[in-house]
Amino acid sequence: MDFTLSMRQKQIRRMARQFAKAELAPLAQEIDQEGRFPWEAVEKMGPLNFFGMQAPRRYGGAELDSISYCLVIEEISRVCAAMGLTIAVHNSVVVYPLSQFGNEEQKSKFLPSLAAGEKIGAFCLTEPNAGSDAMAIESTAISEGDSYVVNANKIFVTNGGVADTLIIFASVNPDDVKKGFSAILVERGTPGFEVGLLENNCGMRANPVSSIVLTDCRVPKANLLGQEGDGFKIALTALDTGRIGIAAQAVGIGQAALDASLKYAKERIQFRVPLARHQAIQMMLADMGTMLEAARLLTLQAAHIKDEGGELSGPSAMAKLFAGRTASKVVSMGVQIHGGYGYSKDYPIERYFRDARVTEIYEGTNEIQQIVIARELLKRGEE
Amino acid sequence: MNIIVCIKQVITGDQVKIDPHTHSLVRSAEFSHINPFDLFALDMAVQLKKMHSGVITAVTMGPKISEEVLREALAFGADRAVLLSDPRFAASDTLATSYVLGMGIRKIGKIDLTLCGMRTTDSDTAQVGPQLAEELDIPHVTGVEKLEIKKNLFRVERTSDGFREILEVFAPALFTISPKTVLRIPSFIEIQDAFTQYSIDCWNLEDLNADPAKVGSAGSCTWVEELIPIAQKKSCAFIEGETQQQAKSLFSKLIEKNLLF
Numbered sequence: 001m002d003f004t005l006s007m008r009q010k011q012i013r014r015m016a017r018q019f020a021k022a023e024l025a026p027l028a029q030e031i032d033q034e035g036r037f038p039w040e041a042v043e044k045m046g047p048l049n050f051f052g053m054q055a056p057r058r059y060g061g062a063e064l065d066s067i068s069y070c071l072v073i074e075e076i077s078r079v080c081a082a083m084g085l086t087i088a089v090h091n092s093v094v095v096y097p098l099s100q101f102g103n104e105e106q107k108s109k110f111l112p113s114l115a116a117g118e119k120i121g122a123f124c125l126t127e128p129n130a131g132s133d134a135m136a137i138e139s140t141a142i143s144e145g146d147s148y149v150v151n152a153n154k155i156f157v158t159n160g161g162v163a164d165t166l167i168i169f170a171s172v173n174p175d176d177v178k179k180g181f182s183a184i185l186v187e188r189g190t191p192g193f194e195v196g197l198l199e200n201n202c203g204m205r206a207n208p209v210s211s212i213v214l215t216d217c218r219v220p221k222a223n224l225l226g227q228e229g230d231g232f233k234i235a236l237t238a239l240d241t242g243r244i245g246i247a248a249q250a251v252g253i254g255q256a257a258l259d260a261s262l263k264y265a266k267e268r269i270q271f272r273v274p275l276a277r278h279q280a281i282q283m284m285l286a287d288m289g290t291m292l293e294a295a296r297l298l299t300l301q302a303a304h305i306k307d308e309g310g311e312l313s314g315p316s317a318m319a320k321l322f323a324g325r326t327a328s329k330v331v332s333m334g335v336q337i338h339g340g341y342g343y344s345k346d347y348p349i350e351r352y353f354r355d356a357r358v359t360e361i362y363e364g365t366n367e368i369q370q371i372v373i374a375r376e377l378l379k380r381g382e383e
Numbered sequence: 384m385n386i387i388v389c390i391k392q393v394i395t396g397d398q399v400k401i402d403p404h405t406h407s408l409v410r411s412a413e414f415s416h417i418n419p420f421d422l423f424a425l426d427m428a429v430q431l432k433k434m435h436s437g438v439i440t441a442v443t444m445g446p447k448i449s450e451e452v453l454r455e456a457l458a459f460g461a462d463r464a465v466l467l468s469d470p471r472f473a474a475s476d477t478l479a480t481s482y483v484l485g486m487g488i489r490k491i492g493k494i495d496l497t498l499c500g501m502r503t504t505d506s507d508t509a510q511v512g513p514q515l516a517e518e519l520d521i522p523h524v525t526g527v528e529k530l531e532i533k534k535n536l537f538r539v540e541r542t543s544d545g546f547r548e549i550l551e552v553f554a555p556a557l558f559t560i561s562p563k564t565v566l567r568i569p570s571f572i573e574i575q576d577a578f579t580q581y582s583i584d585c586w587n588l589e590d591l592n593a594d595p596a597k598v599g600s601a602g603s604c605t606w607v608e609e610l611i612p613i614a615q616k617k618s619c620a621f622i623e624g625e626t627q628q629q630a631k632s633l634f635s636k637l638i639e640k641n642l643l644f
Contacts, residue, residue, distance in 0.1 A: 007450070007454060008454070008574065008578045010451075011455060011458065011574050011577075014416065015569060018568055048568060048570040048571065049571035050571075057572075062570070062572045064571055068571075267619075
């Protein structure tokens with residue numbers, strides 16, 4: 001067992017860190033406050049392959065291993081969690097399932113522009129009455145000649161406001177949602193496609209999370225990903241991968257909180273000594289560092305299992321559950337260390353505090369992760 | 384055009400550790416990276432290659448882990464990488480280092496241009512560039528900001544004592560490059576290619592046909608006799624009063640401490 005990163009992984013991490021510091025750090029606070037999507041950053045990230053990190057080379061991707069992928073998501077999220085979210089979702093629940101389940105024609109049509117960051121991807125599963133309970137979707141895709149007529153009301157779509165290529169989950173068989181559960185690629189601009197209002201979210205404010213409404217939207221059958229009825233499998237495969245990315249994102253936000261807290265604890269003087277000299281603060285810092293390291297190891301382990309082709313559901317759910325909870329705890333402790341200043345928008349810890357919380361909710365709530373984990377544990381025979 | 388870019392593996396800023404017995408830097412793979420000054424030389428080489436075509440060879444002397452900085456150079460645009468590595472090269476001062484680099488460059492072949500960073504972030508001598516030029520018996524200019532090629536000579540510009548100095552130098556020549564431009568960041572694909580598309584030539588003392596008496600501590604005419612860490616005291620003072628008053632007292636404090644003239 002070897003816990004050291006390879007030279008290549010270290011270089012990739014260094015590059016992501018360098019980029020985040022140079023290009024995202026000056027923007028992060030401003031775009032959070034304005035709730036603005038940073039197109040200027042996207043333009044720079046595209047040519048550096050941030051939007052096609054694991055896509056096949058022949059479609060313009062960089063074919064990074066999953067550990068490198070996690071390191072990049074962590075570094076970007078450490079500086080700007082909202083951009084970490086944009087690329088995590090784009091890469092792991094759009095580009096990845098498209099690479100895995102798309103046919104040659106679909107891959108050549110959609111992947112190059114996605115991998116180059118010229119088009120942004122989104123994953124549309126959640127609906128007003130379906131989320132954790134995915135089978136409750138009411139969206140339909142009714143066969144009509146060479147097309148599906150899609151009617152869908154999707155909510156909380158990450159990247160929704162800016163996405164060009166979307167994977168929509170709908171049933172081709174309204175009488176039997178399970179049997180008809182399908183994944184269909186829909187392009188922005190298709191008649192009947194509409195971006196709803198942007199969510200006014202607590203955190204990740206630079207990401208344009210929106211609803212997507214499709215009304216009698218005619219989509220060519222050639223855009224069906226996999227076969228009719230494959231949708232649930234595709235969604236779960238995408239989410240198993242996506243959860244590793246969210247875990248890495250949570251680690252990044254937590255690391256940012258620890259970085260900020262260490263800095264503040266050394267600067268702030270109380271009772272004539274820096275905060276860092278007070279044991280109560282040291283204990284918090286120690287717990288933050290330990291929890292984060294554990295979360296990071298679980299995340300990188302899940303990434304390793306993915307690259308080895310192992311059973312991913314349990315490990316990725318564990319990584320996401322633990323990393324999300326860790327991020328929330330760590331940012332909360334970070335706010336505590338900052339005292340009153342931690343509650344002020346003048347210090348970035350306040351943003352980390354808001355950004356961290358959703359990592360326990362999206363791409364499967366903690367409770368859904370627990371269901372997945374328990375199912376895996378109970379399935380195992382005695383060893 | 385054949386361009387050599389000399390690079391060095393340096394230790395990440397706050398991770399500098401000194402061996403108490405040898406007084407030399409302790410190098411570890413975890414906390415080292417390419418000397419940032421060398422990237423400006425590499426960037427200059429990449430710009431020249433774009434205009435005039437050619438081959439860029441990155442050269443470094445160091446232990447096997449220095450392969451890492453050569454991979455970085457390849458990601459940044461070098462076409463070929465050479466590692467000069469031999470336990471007998473250890474403890475070389477700048478003169479011995481220049482000798483080894485010179486022997487390596489001779490082995491590479493006919494070179495039109497050799498570029499170096501202006502200095503390094505760890506030992507910070509700025510000596511290797513000029514010494515290497517002497518070793519190769521070619522002209523050199525330090526701190527070059529602009530470089531153009533005119534037939535068989537180079538036209539270079541630098542700032543010196545408040546003057547803009549423009550010099551013309553016959554090829555082959557060596558320049559150390561001033562850190563002036565904004566560096567580009569290599570893409571993930573370039574990093575991937577640096578690891579998968581290239582092999583690194585690794586040459587030892589015998590490969591270079593080098594004289595053992597001119598390398599390592601035997602070939603060095605300087606050594607570190609003693610190294611004493613300097614304790615830096617920091618203190619924090621709050622300036623009170625209205626903004627204007629604060630500015631005034633800050634100004635006088637800076638004057639008092641000789642930080643403003």
